Amino acid sequence: MNAKPRHAPMNQFPIVDGELVIGGKPVTQLAAELGQTPLYAYDRAVIDARIARLRTALPTTVKLHYAIKANPLPALVQHMAGRVDGLDVASEGELAVALASGMPPQEISFAGPAKRKPELEAALRAGVLLNVESFREVELLATLSQRLGLPARVAVRVNPDFELKSSGMKMGGGPKPFGVDAEDVPRLLARIGELGLAFEGFHLFAGSQNLRAAAIVEAQQMSYALALRLAAHTPAPVRTLNLGGGFGIPYFPGDTPLDLAPIAANLAQLTEQARSELPQAELVIELGRYLVGEAGVYVCRIIDRKVSRGQVFLVCDGGLHHHLAASGNFGQVIRKNYPVIIGNKAAPVETETASVVGPLCTPLDILAERMELAVAEAGDLVVVYQSGAYGFTASPRAFLGHPDALEVLL
Ligand SMILES: *Cc1c(COP(=O)(O)O)cnc(C)c1O
8 A cells, every 4th residue: 555645844944842933933922923813924034045045056147036926925025126136027016016126127027918008008117028928019019118218128928839747837838828829929029120129038937836857847948949949030139038937846745845956957058058059148037936935824723623523623714715725726626735734733742633624604615624633722723834825815815704814024
């Protein structure tokens, strides 16, 4: 018989006297000081350690961008702005957060499949790089740029002719609403040249949440090769080549952390190739969850403990409405448990099998299904690990009208 798959060890936060410690604070103290649950807490030191590890592994010439949709909390984005080389945004709202963070506009890029006129105008006024995703966008940008008397800095987002293998969410390859199909890009480049837009490079993003280094390496190699082919058609030299990201983090039983070494070695190799083949190009990778996902927890309080026909249910003040992903309803096909513990009984003496559910009147509101947890009661604190990305802002917080969660950067 195979051993039951387990969660990867979660050791980003210490456990002191049986309590999980986040940003130097035991979880009970944290909840008491903030005066409420549920809450999201993000630990700067864990983010910094992750960035430091990446910087050590990657060639120094590769630029590291933060895709702020993973976690757009202004204080967190501001923290990132001092530590990464650029920010990637996908709406006017995110653009405002990025501009307020102190990151220079030259280092901000704006992607997204439905950019409206006011968004394009805001981007032109700010002077950020626009990752154009359609012929319509290019025409509209030319008109706006002329009217405003401002240059339009553009990179072409390419929908590649391959997919990122074993990726959690595929965002490139085959028919996709993102980017311009690789085969149509030469025609778009010609148009960009005719209209006199300031062409700067390419953006390729094959997919997200990949834990297989070999698949990421292959996608980066194919992205590079595709960009090199397309470079024959550009109206100006390629100065930026954004190879995407897709670096995953372990969420579910059986997931193992991504091995950075082969990815770093491949990027060093590509940097070397680019030196002669695309001599003006800077290589960029853009990461969201890999930078911030492991640095965050979601904390909610047990309101009731019920036993229904032999099964234990820990009923909490938080759930799906704050943390859609942990409930299994954000891109999962088969529901699996996030790593969950009882945060104030983190070194448990006695455990039992229990399910953690939220306050919503729907059977979808599950944070943990039949997990081995410390024996818990009303008042104890449930902690969901791996909650620093796609949590608060990726959840239907108005659903059922319960109080919102608090967010804190420690
Ligand atoms: C969502 C997104 C990212 C970030 O993905 P992660 O899985 O959080 O790293 C990066 N680039 C683009 C274009 C995206 O849409």
